[in-house]
Amino acid sequence: MTDINLLYTIKEKLNAKRRDKTKSFLLALPILLVFAITAIMYISYVMQTSTYEEKRIAIEVDQNTVAQINEIKTEITDLQDLKIIYESLKNANGxxxxxxxxxxxxxxxxxxxxxxxxxxxxxxxxxxxxxxxxxxxxxxxxxxxxxxxxxxxxxxxxxxxxxxxxxxxxxxxxxxxxxxxx
The missing domain is CATH 3.30.1360.100 (General secretion pathway protein M, EpsM)
Structure with a gap:
């Protein structure tokens, strides 16, 4: 009569399933890491792009404001020149x-x-x-x-x-x- 150890066979099958799951997990891990790194890089790129766009818009607003200030300065200078002309006319020969x-x-x-x-x-x-x-x-x-x-x-x-x-x-x-x- 032959002794058959059924527990050993069941244990061996369970260990083989665990090894297969571990191998599958170890094979999937690099794929998951590549996906995670790609996702992080994409999110970083999107954030940098939006920050760049916000800075570009802020610079455009600043440039427009500077242009408006320069226009106002020119108008003030013109008005000051007119005031000088007015005063010189007023004082010339009375x-x-x-x-x-x-x-x-x-x-x-x-x-x-x-x-x-x-x-x-x-x-x-x-x-x-x-x-x-x-x-x-x-x-x-x-x-x-x-x-x-x-x-x-x-x-x-x-x-x-x-x-x-x-x-x-x-x-x-x-x-x-x-x-x-x-």
Whole structure:
């Protein structure tokens, strides 16, 4: 008679199943590690990309703010220049008539037309140069000057258009009442 140890056979089968599970787990472990590392790298990339995008947007906002500040600074400088011109006109020969005249003159200027320089002599001759957004604005200014009662003999010395389409102009005209010192 042969002794058969059934417990040993069952134990051996259980151990073989455990070894198979362990082998399967050990084979799956590197795959899981590669997947986990890939997931971590992807999440890191997404976070860096979103941080980069947020910084880029913040820089764009800062650049826009700087541009707006520079525009405001330019406007302030222009207003300060106008104030200086106003004060010099007010103090020149004590003539309030020029101030009143140029206060009226600014109402005749269409939007986008700017005086760069002007001179007025004792005879009432005025020479003015400036810039405008386009030639139509210069024509509108000339028409306004012609319809105003205090200006006459209005002549266009020059009009030039640069490559950006902006117009530079030079005008001469006489101011009524300036020749008699009024």
């Amino acid at each position: 003539s309030i008539s020029q101030i009143t005249l140029f206060d009226d003159l600014k109402l005749l200027f269409p939007e986008g037309v700017f005086i760069l320089s002007y001179t007025v002599n004792d005879q009432g001759d005025c020479t003015m140069s400036g810039e405008a957004d386009d030639e139509e604005s210069v024509a509108y200014l000339i028409n306004n000057l012609k319809t105003y009662k205090s200006f006459y003999q209005i002549e266009v010395s020059s009009i030039t258009v640069n490559e950006e389409g902006k117009s530079s102009f030079s005008l001469t005209f006489k101011i009524e009442g300036e020749s008699n010192g009024a």
